[in-house]
Amino acid sequence: MYRVWLRPRLWAGLASTRPASSGAAEPFLSGSSGAYVEQMYEAWTQNPSSVHKSWDAFFRNASAGAVPGQAYSPPPPLTHSPSSPSPRVTEGSTHQSMTNITEHLNVQALIRAYQIRGHNIANLDPLGINDADLDDSMPPELIANEGLDMDKEFTLPKTTMIGGGEKALPLREIISRLRTIYCGSVGVEFMFINDRQKCDWIRQRFEPPGVFQMTDEEKKILLARLIRSTRFEEYLAAKWPSEKRFGLEGCEVMIPAMKEIIDHSTVRGVESYVIGMPHRGRLNVLANVARTPLERIFHEFNPMLDPQDEGMGDVKYHLGTTNTVLNHFSEREITVSLVANPSHLEAVDPVVQGKTRATQFRRNDESGKTCMSILLHGDAAFAGQGVVYETFHLSDLPDYTTHGTVHMVVNNQIGFTTDPRVARSSPYCTDVAKVTCCNISNVYPFNPIPMLRALQSQSCTSSRTLRMHMGTRVLMTTVRFTTKDDALQ
Numbered sequence: 001m002y003r004v005w006l007r008p009r010l011w012a013g014l015a016s017t018r019p020a021s022s023g024a025a026e027p028f029l030s031g032s033s034g035a036y037v038e039q040m041y042e043a044w045t046q047n048p049s050s051v052h053k054s055w056d057a058f059f060r061n062a063s064a065g066a067v068p069g070q071a072y073s074p075p076p077p078l079t080h081s082p083s084s085p086s087p088r089v090t091e092g093s094t095h096q097s098m099t100n101i102t103e104h105l106n107v108q109a110l111i112r113a114y115q116i117r118g119h120n121i122a123n124l125d126p127l128g129i130n131d132a133d134l135d136d137s138m139p140p141e142l143i144a145n146e147g148l149d150m151d152k153e154f155t156l157p158k159t160t161m162i163g164g165g166e167k168a169l170p171l172r173e174i175i176s177r178l179r180t181i182y183c184g185s186v187g188v189e190f191m192f193i194n195d196r197q198k199c200d201w202i203r204q205r206f207e208p209p210g211v212f213q214m215t216d217e218e219k220k221i222l223l224a225r226l227i228r229s230t231r232f233e234e235y236l237a238a239k240w241p242s243e244k245r246f247g248l249e250g251c252e253v254m255i256p257a258m259k260e261i262i263d264h265s266t267v268r269g270v271e272s273y274v275i276g277m278p279h280r281g282r283l284n285v286l287a288n289v290a291r292t293p294l295e296r297i298f299h300e301f302n303p304m305l306d307p308q309d310e311g312m313g314d315v316k317y318h319l320g321t322t323n324t325v326l327n328h329f330s331e332r333e334i335t336v337s338l339v340a341n342p343s344h345l346e347a348v349d350p351v352v353q354g355k356t357r358a359t360q361f362r363r364n365d366e367s368g369k370t371c372m373s374i375l376l377h378g379d380a381a382f383a384g385q386g387v388v389y390e391t392f393h394l395s396d397l398p399d400y401t402t403h404g405t406v407h408m409v410v411n412n413q414i415g416f417t418t419d420p421r422v423a424r425s426s427p428y429c430t431d432v433a434k435v436t437c438c439n440i441s442n443v444y445p446f447n448p449i450p451m452l453r454a455l456q457s458q459s460c461t462s463s464r465t466l467r468m469h470m471g472t473r474v475l476m477t478t479v480r481f482t483t484k485d486d487a488l489q
């Protein structure tokens with residue numbers, strides 16, 4: 001309200017300073033200066049000493065109700081002539097305000113640097129072989145200038161929400177919040193997206209204080225699901241130690257993560273899920289997400305099966321299933337379809353998209369509100385198989401789109417026998433997906449709460465979702481330790 005009242009007054013004050021007969025227009029009266037003056041006014045309302053003294057005087061006068069022409073006092077001339085009045089601003093204070101401006105600009109650059117590069121030093125590389133830049137040094141732009149006073153308060157720019165309700169914070173607190181958000185167990189990459197609205201949307205989901213917290217009830221559900229997923233892997237490992245298992249060990253959190261996506265999107269109306277994935281973790285997904293009866297899965301390990309029997313050999317990692325299950329979160333019946341895995345890595349991706357599109361078509365669903373696809377990948381296959389890139393490029397075409405897919409990459413930092421340093425040329429295995437400007441979160445699975453929060457906030461939460469609201473792909477890559485099981489298979 002105050003601002004609305006002041007603005008006409010502010011402009012009236014400025015307008016009246018135009019010399020009636022002078023042909024030279026005042027530079028601050030040009031159309032393009034409006035935003036600048038308003039920005040300064042915003043900054044002044046937060047902290048009067050953050051603007052130049054002459055502006056401080058002007059804003060004070062205008063807000064005190066000075067009549068047009070009296071709020072403004074002209075700045076000192078650039079050249080000093082004996083006839084001109086002596087400058088009212090001392091050299092010391094000019095220098096101080098220049099320092100102030102420079103410091104604010106430095107802090108703004110630092111905030112932006114964390115948004116762009118914070119993921120480079122996030123805790124994502126348990127083996128020390130996968131640093132984003134293929135080196136593990138701190139990017140220089142993330143180091144605050146030595147001269148900056150850590151206890152000084154700085155006005156936060158509009159491009160960050162780290163303040164929550166606060167408009168200014170001490171530099172020490174700014175850096176601490178940025179490090180928690182961008183350099184912990186979630187490394188979010190989004191500043192390459194050339195859509196300001198999407199970037200703001202993501203900042204709103206990641207930056208406000210407290211967004212990575214969970215209620216006790218949510219924590220209990222997460223723990224129960226983690227136990228079910230972990231115990232399943234342990235049981236297979238203990239019971240059939242010499243069988244191929246393509247285990248999910250170390251990344252069991254993928255199961256609660258998938259269930260989180262399903263829970264929250266089904267509340268928003270999704271009734272049918274089409275899932276595609278390779279062999280790794282497939283039995284766990286069959287058991288805990290698609291709810292295939294455990295006895296059916298275990299039966300396929302039976303050494304007495306004949307070659308022609310269902311489940312013999314590798315088949316248990318290749319067959320698909322479709323089940324209708326009751327989702328306890330939404331109390332709704334949903335259909336979960338795990339598409340058969342043809343062994344040729346990633347070949348299932350376009351098949352899943354085709355099946356999803358066909359289901360949406362049959363349901364007269366033109367925006368993907370009732371059927372969605374989820375694709376799981378291995379790190380080496382995601383980076384190395386051309387069909388991934390091709391499928392991503394089809395994803396926004398009007399005749400092919402499925403209105404957003406959640407992709408999850410299980411990154412065990414090995415592709416058969418090859419480690420990432422000699423497996424691909426890009427820093428991250430997910431870089432190929434950047435062609436379509438999708439948001440990418442790199443997460444460390446041993447800290448599941450931030451991981452689930454990040455996933456939930458982008459793909460499927462409450463009233464607005466990145467996937468559903470903006471029809472956008474969401475990509476999550478989970479880095480985990482390589483286990484003996486990976487190396488054997």
Ligand SMILES: Cc1ncc(C[n+]2csc(CCOP(=O)(O)OP(=O)(O)O)c2C)c(N)n1
Pocket residue numbers: 280343344345377378379380381382410412414415416486
């Ligand atoms: C197109 C294709 N090429 C090669 C293979 C053989 N192969 C099976 S698993 C595998 C390694 C895949 O590594 P990654 O994608 O990282 O998944 P991981 O098994 O490590 O989870 C390879 C090369 C295959 N199945 N399909």
